[in-house]
Amino acid sequence: MSDKDLMMESITxxxxxxxxxxxxxxxxxxxxxxxxxxxxxxxARVDQARMLQDAILAALDHFDDAPWLTSTLGAIGRKHIEYGVTDEMYPWVGESLVATLAELSGPRWTPAHEAAWIRTWGALAGLALAGAAAARANP
Ligand code: HEM
Structure with missing residues (x-):
């Protein structure tokens, strides 16, 4: 199964x-x-929850669209500087997301699901961090 399919399956x-x-x-x-x-x-907490969920679903929708991912995640990274988000927080969020999906998926969760999420989170976070770095270099 592809990373995208593994991720969609665990979200479901x-x-x-x-x-x-x-x-x-x-x-x-x-x-x-x-x-x-x-x-x-x-x-409100529920709105935040929905925004993050929508952002992840949108990214999965554009899984193979590198230009879309680069510009969208880059903009998110830039905006997040204003929220007080620092680079070290991206792995914290990724780890918590994986823990959440593993918990809610229950016994159906496998190491392949974990690997797919870790790989993809790393890629998305990398694009956001690049956007943040570019914004800091050129405010
Ligand atoms: C690639 C990873 C991430 C994605 C896709 C993402 C997505 C989003 C989206 C869609 C919003 C809604 C507002 C907006 O568009 O700016 C948001 C807001 C926010 N995010 Fe993220 N985010 C990411 C990483 C993080 C990280 C690492 C943190 C650190 C704790 C964080 C903290 C926040 C905060 C504080 C807000 C503002 C919440 C508020 O308005 O009260 N995000 N994020």
């Missing part, structure tokens, strides 16, 4: 348990990294 499993998957994600993120919680103040 997780969504059976929790329609807005990322609600559980924020609980795990704030439990593991309480220092990021104060950054999330602008929007």
């Amino acid at each position: 499993w997780a969504a059976e348990k929790e329609p807005v998957i990322t609600r559980r994600f924020y609980e795990i993120l704030f439990e593991r990294y309480p220092q990021v919680a104060p950054l999330f103040s602008r929007n």
Whole structure:
């Protein structure tokens, strides 16, 4: 199965348990990294959860569209500087996302699902970090 299929499959499993998957994600993120919680103040928690979920689904929709991914993730990385997000936080978010999907998928989750998410999160975060670095170099 492709990374994209593995990711979609685990999202479907997780969504059976929790329609807005990322609600559980924020609980795990704030439990593991309480220092990021104060950054999330602008929007209601449910709206934030939906925005992240939509962004991930949009990225999966454009999985093979490198120009779209580069410009969209680059813009997200730039914007996130204003939210107080630092580079080191990207792995924290990736780790919490993987933990959330593993938990909600239950026994159906396999090392292949984990590898697909880690690989893809690394790629998406890399594009966002490149956007942030470019914005810092050229504010
Ligand atoms: C590639 C990874 C990420 C994606 C796709 C993503 C996606 C989004 C989206 C779509 C929004 C909605 C507003 C906007 O478009 O700017 C948002 C807001 C936000 N994100 Fe992310 N994000 C990512 C990484 C992170 C990381 C690593 C953090 C660090 C904790 C973070 C913290 C936030 C905060 C604080 C907001 C503003 C929330 C508010 O308005 O209260 N994001 N993100």
